[in-house]
Amino acid sequence: MIKVENLHKKFKKLEVLKGISTVIDKQEIVVVIGPSGSGKSTFLRCLNLLEDYQEGTILYNDTDIKKIEINKLRADIGMVFQNFNLFDHLKVIDNLILAPMQVRGLNKETAIANAKVLLEKVGLSDKIDVYPHQLSGGQKQRVAIARALAMEPKLLLFDEPTSALDPEMVKEVLEVMKNLANDGMTMVVVTHEMKFAKDVADKVIFMADGYIVEEDTPENLFDAPKHERTKAFLNMVMD
Amino acid sequence: MNLDFTILLPYTNMFLKGLLMTIFLSLASVLIGIIIGFLITLGRMSKNKILSISAKFYTDFIRGTPILVQVFLFYFGLPQIGIPIPEIPGLPGSREVITGIVAISLNSSAYISEIYRSGLQSIDKGQIEAARSLGLSSSQTMRFVTVPQAVRRILPALFNEFIVVTKESSIVSIVGLRDLMYVSSLVKAATYSAFESLIVIAVIYFALTSVLTKILSVMERKLSVHD
Numbered sequence: 001m002i003k004v005e006n007l008h009k010k011f012k013k014l015e016v017l018k019g020i021s022t023v024i025d026k027q028e029i030v031v032v033i034g035p036s037g038s039g040k041s042t043f044l045r046c047l048n049l050l051e052d053y054q055e056g057t058i059l060y061n062d063t064d065i066k067k068i069e070i071n072k073l074r075a076d077i078g079m080v081f082q083n084f085n086l087f088d089h090l091k092v093i094d095n096l097i098l099a100p101m102q103v104r105g106l107n108k109e110t111a112i113a114n115a116k117v118l119l120e121k122v123g124l125s126d127k128i129d130v131y132p133h134q135l136s137g138g139q140k141q142r143v144a145i146a147r148a149l150a151m152e153p154k155l156l157l158f159d160e161p162t163s164a165l166d167p168e169m170v171k172e173v174l175e176v177m178k179n180l181a182n183d184g185m186t187m188v189v190v191t192h193e194m195k196f197a198k199d200v201a202d203k204v205i206f207m208a209d210g211y212i213v214e215e216d217t218p219e220n221l222f223d224a225p226k227h228e229r230t231k232a233f234l235n236m237v238m239d
Numbered sequence: 240m241n242l243d244f245t246i247l248l249p250y251t252n253m254f255l256k257g258l259l260m261t262i263f264l265s266l267a268s269v270l271i272g273i274i275i276g277f278l279i280t281l282g283r284m285s286k287n288k289i290l291s292i293s294a295k296f297y298t299d300f301i302r303g304t305p306i307l308v309q310v311f312l313f314y315f316g317l318p319q320i321g322i323p324i325p326e327i328p329g330l331p332g333s334r335e336v337i338t339g340i341v342a343i344s345l346n347s348s349a350y351i352s353e354i355y356r357s358g359l360q361s362i363d364k365g366q367i368e369a370a371r372s373l374g375l376s377s378s379q380t381m382r383f384v385t386v387p388q389a390v391r392r393i394l395p396a397l398f399n400e401f402i403v404v405t406k407e408s409s410i411v412s413i414v415g416l417r418d419l420m421y422v423s424s425l426v427k428a429a430t431y432s433a434f435e436s437l438i439v440i441a442v443i444y445f446a447l448t449s450v451l452t453k454i455l456s457v458m459e460r461k462l463s464v465h466d
Contacts, residue, residue: 050371072374074372074374075374077372081368081369083365085365085369087366087388088366088388089384089387089391099375102379102383103373147373151373151374
């Protein structure tokens with residue numbers, strides 16, 4: 001579904017991606033781990049062109065993403081952010097129907113009907129008419145996931161979706177993500193939740209210093225890492 | 240100390256007219272400033288370098304020079320280079336009023352354009368990224384996300400600008416515009432007593448801004464953006 005070849009990204013003089021190549025298959029759950037500053041989030045943000053890159057190519061269904069009309073590409077690739085980024089001035093329901101109506105051209109009734117199904121799915125049917133500031137962090141993130149799903153994306157990107165959450169709210173968000181994975185959604189997840197990676201991922205990518213150091217099944221990567229850098233990192237983060 | 244406010248009683252009507260003129264002048268100037276300020280902001284955000292640089296120079300110049308100088312530039316300067324500000328037939332003093340409105344609204348437009356700009360810039364980048372990542376175009380993002388959120392921050396600031404202008408507009412009395420400030424000097428000349436009429440207009444200005452400030456705080460509460 002996605003093929004990344006030799007991706008290079010610089011912020012002015014600082015090179016944060018130094019030649020990333022990988023493949024994301026349909027219905028695959030890819031989890032990206034690594035120390036902060038390793039380029040994980042930047043890599044993720046290149047996939048929907050929230051960040052531009054200088055070298056290399058990203059193919060989406062065999063087409064260079066830079067040759068696809070950008071809003072069409074983004075309508076296909078949903079994103080969930082660390083800080084939720086719900087539209088503060090809109091009620092939950094209006095957060096969910098804005099893009100489906102404006103981008104997909106759905107009529108209001110259809111968009112609302114779809115949104116209700118999604119809110120049910122993330123367990124927030126009772127929050128349909130509240131504003132984001134009335135929600136807890138975990139609820140906000142579940143609404144944000146529902147908002148992304150409302151576009152019926154083919155691929156969902158998660159940028160540290162639980163990092164801004166209080167510990168007791170992490171679980172409810174991971175639970176929703178697990179359900180999505182079981183439903184066959186294709187997902188790329190940047191996270192520090194190693195247990196989620198172990199349980200849910202089909203493939204784990206370990207990044208450090210702008211490179212992919214190692215990518216493998218969670219069993220191999222966590223239990224038998226090949227590279228010293230991976231071992232050192234896992235030693236730091238695993239209990 | 241012998242203050243006698245009864246000497247002002249015959250001039251009650253003049254004070255009232257002065258107050259109405261002050262309110263009219265401020266309201267008209269801010270309303271025009273809102274429109275000009277909008278155009279300036281469009282200019283500043285424009286990709287056209289000449290437009291954005293001239294718009295920036297305009298705001299910097301207005302904000303960097305005394306309002307008194309600006310008023311004199313219009314009142315004395317324009318006629319001298321052959322652009323007389325017209326007197327509307329049948330409305331004595333309208334030349335001064337027009338000068339006042341032009342000077343104050345141009346002055347205010349620079350501050351108002353800064354209000355727009357900071358309102359737009361205060362919107363969290365994450366809001367815009369979220370909208371773009373859903374496939375909304377940049378103009379759709381402007382229309383449905385950035386502007387609605389910015390308006391909530393801009394409206395109270397605009398109203399505050401109106402309060403500021405009700406006070407600062409007193410400067411145009413110097414070219415003979417019959418606002419509240421001007422009335423006090425007329426009354427001073429007629430009664431040979433300055434203090435009483437100055438106290439009265441100070442109290443009127445203060446009452447006016449107090450009421451407006453109260454309205455502003457209600458407005459801020461109603462429009463507050465929850466982050």
